[in-house]
Amino acid sequence: MDSMGVCNEDQQGYDALLFLSFGGPEKPADVRPFLENVTRGRNVPPERLDDVAEHYMHFGGVSPINALNRDIINRVAEELSGRGIRLPIYFGNRNWHPMVEDTVAEMSRDGVKRALVFPTSAWGGYSGCRQYHEDIARARESVDDAPDLRKLRHYYDHPLMVEMFADAIRAAQAQLSPSGREGARLVFTAHSVPESADAHGGLPDDGGYLYSRQVNEAAALCASKAGFAEFDVVWQSRSGPPQIPWLEPDICDHIEYVAAQGHRSVIVCPVGFVSDHLEVVWDLDTEAQEAAAEHNVELVRAATPGTDSRFATMIVDLIDEELSGAQAVRLGAQPSRGATLNGEPCGEGCCQIPRRRPASAQA
Ligand SMILES: CC1=C(CCC(=O)O)c2cc3nc(cc4[nH]c(cc5[nH]c(cc1n2)c(C)c5CCC(=O)O)c(CCC(=O)O)c4C)C(CCC(=O)O)=C3C
Ligand SMILES: [Fe+2]
Structure with missing residues (x-):
């Protein structure tokens, strides 16, 4: 067996890491279409969107989030190689390029079969957890031969x-x-x-x-x-x-x-x-x-x-925990979930937003 195969066995068959984030505009012309992606079907008033567009324009229409994420990804790559874990890192977002659908398509073309997913939200809840599961499920559905994707757990209390x-x-x-x-x-x-x-x-x-x-x-x-x-x-x-x-x-x-x-x-x-x-x-x-x-x-x-080097250490600790099956290292006592396969919710009805009443039923 070649060294790649041996390594892969230690890695439970995981052959990549998907770094999943929110996304943000990279130039002024991106701001409006980005905001439309974020708020599609979410009942955000146009005045609020005007305000937020202006906030982005104060920074030249460039969100800081993308450069920050790329910096974290570079550190994680170093930390992984330093610990002998072989996981190429892919980057995908919910709301802006690189879009997670395109990234998962690329993973599939590259022959990735089974990847861990690190979300840039540490939290439970709909926006912080379930919506990222939805992103994973949607991206997989859009691709033939999609890899299995397992999201890492909440880390707010790591x-x-x-x-x-x-x-x-x-x-x-x-x-x-x-x-x-x-x-x-x-x-x-x-x-x-x-x-x-x-x-x-x-x-x-x-x-x-x-x-x-x-x-x-x-x-x-x-x-x-x-x-x-x-x-x-x-x-x-x-x-x-x-x-x-x-x-x-x-x-x-x-x-x-x-x-x-x-x-x-x-x-x-x-x-x-x-x-x-x-x-x-x-x-x-x-x-x-x-x-x-x-x-x-x-x-x-x-x-x-x-930007703290310990952040990349923590990400690789979470990966290591998943690969070794060790107990979660955490300080809190509140429920901590979030780790499921292929965008499954953490359980029946977890973080499910109640359906809005139809307009006719409203007083
Ligand atoms: C809990 C939570 C997190 C933390 C967890 C996580 O990290 O995911 C988070 C992160 C972020 N939110 C972000 C940006 C935006 N969020 C919006 C709107 C909303 N956020 C919500 C919640 C959260 N959001 C909610 C309930 C809405 C209402 C619409 C909806 O139900 O979806 C809007 C629309 C305009 C507006 O602000 O009204 C924008 C532009 C960015 C990128 C910033 C950048 O560019 O640096 C990041 C990291
Ligand atoms: Fe937000």
């Missing part, structure tokens, strides 16, 4: 994630002015989702709210590791029509509240994001900074883990 965020919180704290360092409020933020989607998160037996429970747990783990006894969890980047409830409070409203409580400084930790996506560099570094200035609060933002 010890390296907690360690990277905790280090980033302490580094941010050190950037505060000497007077701001005392009494600084630690505030975690994650992407808001519709309340009804959150309520249906997880398996029916999980009791709902899987995403917000995981976010709260991650915040508590990171705060404790960084040495903070108190902290808040808030939300950001809400979309959708204003009459539909989304998770609250919003970070900008919360800054006003924190100022009213007498805090003169805030450390914001974007625990819900793996890297400096547009939501981080616009909604936090621009809008939340403005809100802070308005209320005379000093705001520092903790770095996201994507």
Whole structure:
């Protein structure tokens, strides 16, 4: 048997890694079609799309997400080869090129039979987990001879994630002015989702709210590791029509509240994001900074883990865990799922969005 064959046996037959992400525009002309892909059939008002298009235009119509992902992929390739794991890496997105359908077609042409999938979302819930399963299923359906694709589990509470965020919180704290360092409020933020989607998160037996429970747990783990006894969890980047409830409070409203409580400084930790996506560099570094200035609060933002070399280590740890069948290394106690084959949901009815009532049934 050749060395490739031997290696493949250790690797449970896995012969590739699919790095699956959200996607983002790479030039101004991409912005509108990208936003149309994201919001197709999702009831996002046109005014919101105009606003978000403008946010992208502040960055020359280029989302930071693609370069960040390519950087992570390069590090993962190095880490894999350093550990003797032979998995060529393919890159595909839900909403922009390289589209996951095209990537899976390429994998099939290359003869890939069985691949692991790393999603750039650490979370459960519809947007963070089930929608990536849907991407996997859709991409496979569009291709003859599609490889088997097994998604890796949620990693929001992986010890390296907690360690990277905790280090980033302490580094941010050190950037505060000497007077701001005392009494600084630690505030975690994650992407808001519709309340009804959150309520249906997880398996029916999980009791709902899987995403917000995981976010709260991650915040508590990171705060404790960084040495903070108190902290808040808030939300950001809400979309959708204003009459539909989304998770609250919003970070900008919360800054006003924190100022009213007498805090003169805030450390914001974007625990819900793996890297400096547009939501981080616009909604936090621009809008939340403005809100802070308005209320005379000093705001520092903790770095996201994507560019930390430990992030690639964690990804390969997750792969190794899957290949060796070892128990999941994790710090949290909330349900953690997400690892299924070929886009199957984590179980019957997991993170299923309730169907909207037909217009005629609405009052
Ligand atoms: C939970 C969650 C994550 C974290 C998990 C994960 O990472 O997947 C996430 C990530 C991201 N969201 C992103 C961008 C957008 N999200 C939108 C809209 C929405 N997000 C939602 C939720 C989430 N989103 C939801 C419920 C909507 C409403 C429409 C719908 O139900 O789908 C819209 C439409 C315009 C608007 O903002 O209204 C855009 C442009 C980018 C790329 C940013 C970049 O370019 O750097 C990333 C990483
Ligand atoms: Fe989003």
